[in-house]
Amino acid sequence: MIHKNAKTNLSRDFGFITFTIENVVDQVTRKEEPFHISSASKTVQSHDSIFYFSGSLVELDLCDNVLEGRIPESFGHMTALTSLNLENNHLTGPIPDSFALMTALTHLDLSANQLSCVLLKSIRDLSSLQVADFSSNNFTENLEDLLSGPFVVFQELLLYDNHLNGSLPDFSQLSSLKKLQVNSNQLNGRLPSVFECHSALHLLDLSNNHLRGSLPDFTGFSSLKVLSLYSNEFSGSLPDFTGCSSLKVLVLNENQLIEWETMSTGLLSNLEELDLSMNFIHNTITESHLSNLARLKYIRTSCWV
Numbered sequence: 125m126i127h128k129n130a131k132t133n134l135s136r137d138f139g140f141i142t143f144t145i146e147n148v149v150d151q152v153t154r155k156e157e158p159f160h161i162s163s164a165s166k167t168v169q170s171h172d173s174i175f176y177f178s179g180s181l182v183e184l185d186l187c188d189n190v191l192e193g194r195i196p197e198s199f200g201h202m203t204a205l206t207s208l209n210l211e212n213n214h215l216t217g218p219i220p221d222s223f224a225l226m227t228a229l230t231h232l233d234l235s236a237n238q239l240s241c242v243l244l245k246s247i248r249d250l251s252s253l254q255v256a257d258f259s260s261n262n263f264t265e266n267l268e269d270l271l272s273g274p275f276v277v278f279q280e281l282l283l284y285d286n287h288l289n290g291s292l293p294d295f296s297q298l299s300s301l302k303k304l305q306v307n308s309n310q311l312n313g314r315l316p317s318v319f320e321c322h323s324a325l326h327l328l329d330l331s332n333n334h335l336r337g338s339l340p341d342f343t344g345f346s347s348l349k350v351l352s353l354y355s356n357e358f359s360g361s362l363p364d365f366t367g368c369s370s371l372k373v374l375v376l377n378e379n380q381l382i383e384w385e386t387m388s389t390g391l392l393s394n395l396e397e398l399d400l401s402m403n404f405i406h407n408t409i410t411e412s413h414l415s416n417l418a419r420l421k422y423i424r425t426s427c428w429v
Contacts, residue, residue, distance in 0.1 A: 343367025
């Protein structure tokens with residue numbers, strides 16, 4: 125039985141042992157089938173080969189436990205692993221260098237821990253990685269350096285709630301990227317004046333940072349559905365969003381925007397949520413600003429006094 129709020133979890137005879145991350149290294153099956161120990165999977169069958177890490181294991185889920193300490197270097201022995209989930213534990217320290225050996229990894233979730241290291245150094249050899257969640261840790265790194273890494277197959281990259289710095293570069297080399305969340309970090313500087321085409325991107329969240337300057341042209345984001353830039357220091361007028369024909373959620377509140385031109389949002393026929401509150405928009409909002417927004421369900425436009 126796996127106890128979510130206890131450190132005593134597993135043993136060969138169903139007694140109890142102290143369950144730290146070091147214990148787990150010697151306590152997983154040889155079988156190639158997925159192995160789960162999480163709050164949603166609380167029972168484990170006992171057999172002769174259980175509790176042994178193997179190079180043939182393809183999926184390992186240890187989320188929502190109370191694993192403590194550093195991730196052991198021996199994780200790198202799992203060279204066939206395609207999915208690793210260590211979400212919501214109490215892991216500390218850096219990602220081990222041995223992760224470079226797990227080149228088959230396509231899904232990696234290390235979120236909601238207390239990890240800290242230079243991410244690019246730790247994951248730059250994971251060229252098959254498609255979905256990575258490093259959110260809610262203590263990673264400190266320049267975002268431009270990180271996004272310049274060799275991650276051309278990335279589809280989802282979640283980095284929110286860390287201590288990342290720098291500004292957002294033009295990440296056009298990440299042509300497969302569908303979701304990028306870098307909210308609640310320490311980003312600063314300006315966005316690129318013109319983004320290259322990002323036709324695959326569905327969600328971009330840069331909210332709660334210190335980004336400033338004018339908003340760029342987003343016309344290359346034809347598949348973008350959610351754009352969240354709230355709680356930054358963007359100024360000037362709203363840009364032309366009409367190229368974002370799929371946009372459903374546009375959140376720009378708590379910035380320093382001063383003007384909303386009709387053409388900037390007038391053709392967003394799929395828009396459902398629009399938040400421009402807590403800006404300094406001075407022009408009068410007329411029917412022409414909203415007449416083509418047939419699916420709009422939620423709008424906030426209250427301004428700073």
